[in-house]
Amino acid sequence: MENKIVYASAADTIVVRFADTTQACREAVRIHDAGGSASDTLCRVLTGAVLGASLMKNDDDLFTLSVNSEGAITYVTATAAPSGDVKALIDFDKENLSETVSKSIGEGTLNIARELGVGEPYRGSIPLYTGEIAEDITAYFAYSEQTPTSCALGEDIETKSDGRAGGFLIQLMPDTTEETITALEQDLAKSRPVCELLEQYEDPKELLTALLPGLRPEVYFEKDVRFNCGCSREKAEQALISAGKDNLNEMISEDRDFPVVCPYCNTKYMFGKDELERLLSEAK
Ligand SMILES: [Zn+2]
Incomplete structure (x- = not known):
């Protein structure tokens, strides 16, 4: 599957989203001339925003994920809509980038804003947990919103000409049984990297079954993901x-x-x- 987000569930009580954001990430990386760990950071935040927006209900809702820090990467933000449209930007000091995302970001905060069309946006923020973004998103949902969540993000577009970018977000509904939680933990402990899954499986159902073999995932629908700034x-x-x-x-x-x-x-x-x-x- 390419340039799509898949809406799915597993074991009836687990919300599953899996996205391939390759094209949108390539576009963002090109526009902002982001290389090395700046490229990886931009891909992860962009993908996180696409996954976050997919949990919203209305077409004109917006989900913004951003990171503020004092490292070589000072600011990165992405705003996505449930339609799959996403835009992103990054500010960084090229000379001082480190090898890894967390080292380039350093200390900082992860911020989330949800705009629901009317009224003030809902905003939340946490100090960065690992600075590798996926774990920070997981921590945000667990601590700020009390929703047990597992997020994984991956990208290899910097190192491979046909590389991919994407990620998944899994959330437990309140009535998830202990047995299901154990099965999920077992599946995730054995899960392969996101890019490997994207490269191997064209079919979303096969991909999700490979990720969650113990949980009978069901695919509802897919939406296209594209970089669409929407400026005028x-x-x-x-x-x-x-x-x-x-x-x-x-x-x-x-x-x-x-x-x-x-x-x-x-x-x-x-x-x-x-x-x-x-x-x-x-x-x-
Ligand atoms: Zn624009």
Whole structure:
């Protein structure tokens, strides 16, 4: 399976999501020129966001996963929708990257925000547990949301031209029996790396059966995963309007074209003096 997220369950009480995010990760890595452990970090956070969004209900809900730290990687964030659309960005100091994700990140926090279309987003945050991201996501759900969770993420797009990226998220519903939990623990203790599973199995049901042989996984449906920033000239205009009258006046006084660059996809929207004056009339 490629560039898809699979919605499934196992033993009736286990929520299972498995995603191949290869194409979206390659796109994000290319846009942000992320190499080495920055590439791995971007892939993991992007995949984590896709998996998190798949637990939400409405098409216009959004799930954002981000990491703030004081290491060579200072910030990485990804926002995904239940549709499978995802965007991501990363700030890092190329010169000081370490071999591993956790060493490049150092101390920091993992943050989650859920936007439900209306009202303020729900936000949660924990100190990084291992800094390898998958374990941090597992810890976030266990401690902040009291939901027993297992997350695994993997990527080998840096080292192989036909490499893959993806991951899974498994959550227990409250009525899961001890027997099922034991069977799950046994399966996960023997589970193979995510990329290996993605390379070997085209069929989602076969893949999940290989991952959870003791738990009769059932696949409900699949959705395509794609890097889709969703930015537009209209949104860039709104950003300028909300920057306020003072800022717009200052820009107009410079009498030149101003770029608004989307931080997720690097698309540049240019605004001339006439347009800035029009936006000024709409600003507060
Ligand atoms: Zn964009």
